[in-house]
Amino acid sequence: MKTILFTLWCVATVCFSGDVPNVLLIVADDLGYSDLSCYGNDRVQTPNIDKLAEQGMRMTQFYAAGPVCTPTRASIVTGKYPLRYNIESIFRDRGEYLPAGHSLPQLMKDAGYTTALVGKWHLGGLRLKDRERRDEVDGPHEHGYEHYLCQIEEHPLRTEYFKRGDLYSRGGTCLLENEQPMDENHRYFSMFFTDIMGEETIRLINIFNEQDKPFFIHANFQVPHLPLERAPEPHWSATAEDGLSEEQHRIRSMLARLDYQIGRIFDVVEDNTLIIFTSDNGGHKFSNNGPWRGIKSDLYEGGIRVPFIVWWPGHMEAGSISDERGHSNDILPTLCAAAGIVLPADENFDGQNLLPLLEGDFLDRSAQPEFWYFDKNQGRKKKKPGTLTGAIRLGDWKLLTAYGEPKELYNLTDDPQEKINRMTDMPEKTAELAELLANWLAEPRNTYKTAR
Known part of the structure; x- marks a missing residue:
């Protein structure tokens, strides 16, 4: 009987072995296809993100599920088209939320992973009053994240930060950490938002590396979403250039600061870690969408084709480039496959496992719309x-x-x-x-x- 039960448990979740990877999923916000130097930007240098591509694989035809953030974030978490949940646009902080189910973090948690979410969520359940109604309203914990540090999704709170143009410089004043709002005594209260995301991700990696089980960290940086703000030194001065507009100087400094934090994170990860770096949609009017037509909120390529980099030493040819298509729906089945997790048989996922492609096999999607x-x-x-x-x-x-x-x-x-x-x-x-x-x-x- 014990053998039968153990076998059933393996089929439903995963049988761990020593090579099950830690997983770090990093999602930028409104990052244009060519905002990174490894994707052709010759005005902004992103050496740390470039290193991920140099040691891993980058894809040239990877698509976000939507030209704005909520649809794609729902796709990443569920492995399904956002329209499966009737999501046609962004959530506007007015009580909308994605119901919990076989979400990516829940699948990882059920398989024995420690799970955490850092940064922007934008899938609801993070208004202050939602905390007392968890039997009715799902937030990050209900989706399977054991720890979270996220923005409060309260109307008109975030809108006011955008209007004032100080979302990053006052980023620590509008965060929830495991249902608790930050006060002025919190370690992150006065920090630049991008730095908070980097510090918290590093803190969690260092803690989780001491555990005897793998971790899944979902880190959602907000860069380079509006408002454009001056990044802290030295990155503001380092990106100065004669004749550069204020807007372009600001976004370049923000990208440089993002890359700096990615480098700090990269320094503390262990080799047995699978890292994915991507964006939730194409870039806004100040971003660099490369050769593609359109910007954020467009269904042209510039609104939906995004950078996608995978780093997993020993599992792909370093510096490889794939011109095959990929989609944000694919992230869930790919990460589950890497972790040895068998997807629930009673659930229809839209995504496809990309591991064969990452490991050098041909993945023909010409007949798949x-x-x-x-x-x-x-x-x-x-x-x-x-x-x-x-x-x-x-x-x-x-x-x-x-x-x-x-x-x-x-x-x-x-x-x-x-x-x-x-x-x-x-x-x-x-x-x-x-x-x-x-x-x-x-x-x-x-x-x-x-x-x-």
Whole structure:
């Protein structure tokens, strides 16, 4: 009987061995495709993030699940398209929250990992009054994070920080640590927000490295999301340049500070650690989205194609570059596979395990479509006609639609900048992709919830 029970436990979770990796998932916020020097930025040097790519793998066709943060963050945590939860845009700190379930941190926790979340969550349940209603409202703990240090998601609190332009310099004044607001005596109260994220991640790694079980840390840096602020010295002076605008100087200093903190984190991780570095969506108007058309909130490549770097010594060719496609839905099944976790059989995940690709095998996704739906008119009294809301990519082809009506068709191999609309000369391809997208949009959905 003991043998049978042990076998069942292994199938449902994982049988640990000495080579199960620690996992560090780092997600930047509004980071443009070419904001990093390893992705072609010759104006800002990011040597520490570049080192991850030099010793690991970077992907050139990795997609965020949405052109803004909440959809992609939901995708990372659930391994599913955000539309499965009816998430069409951002949560606005008005009680919306993602219901807990087979979330990535819960799967890791159930498999014996110590789990922690640091930084921006933006999936709800972090209003101050939500803390007394955990039987009704799910937050980070309910999703499986044993420890969290996150922003309070209270309206209009975060909005006021954005308007004043001091979200980073006053970052320690609007944080919750395991349900407790920080006061002026807290170690992080007066620190620059990027530095808080680095310090807390390092603190947790040092603690967890002393344990006899692996850890999963999900570190969500806010850089380079607006407001643009001057980073602390020496990075403000180090990024000065004659003729540089104030906005560009600020974002460059913020990126340099982010890279500095990534370097400090990198110094304390052990070799048996799997690190993923990516972004929640494309960059805003001050970011560098490289050759791609569009910015954050667009369904063009500039809004959804993001950097993606994996570091795991001994499991991939150092300095390798993959031009295969990947998607934020893939993060959950990939990390679970690396940890030896068997996904629940009663759950349908949209993502695909990328480990074979990372280890050098060919992963053919030419027949597998990727879908997007984002409504930037959500919450507005009047919808702007012609707003692009849906997208599908299948092989080389990408179709964009406006509330179900096909509008633009591009061949991304021949026309990666999405300049030549091929709808007129490719009616059959347009119809094929439009039907696939319509069928996907018609599939049954769960829904996010809203607490009073």
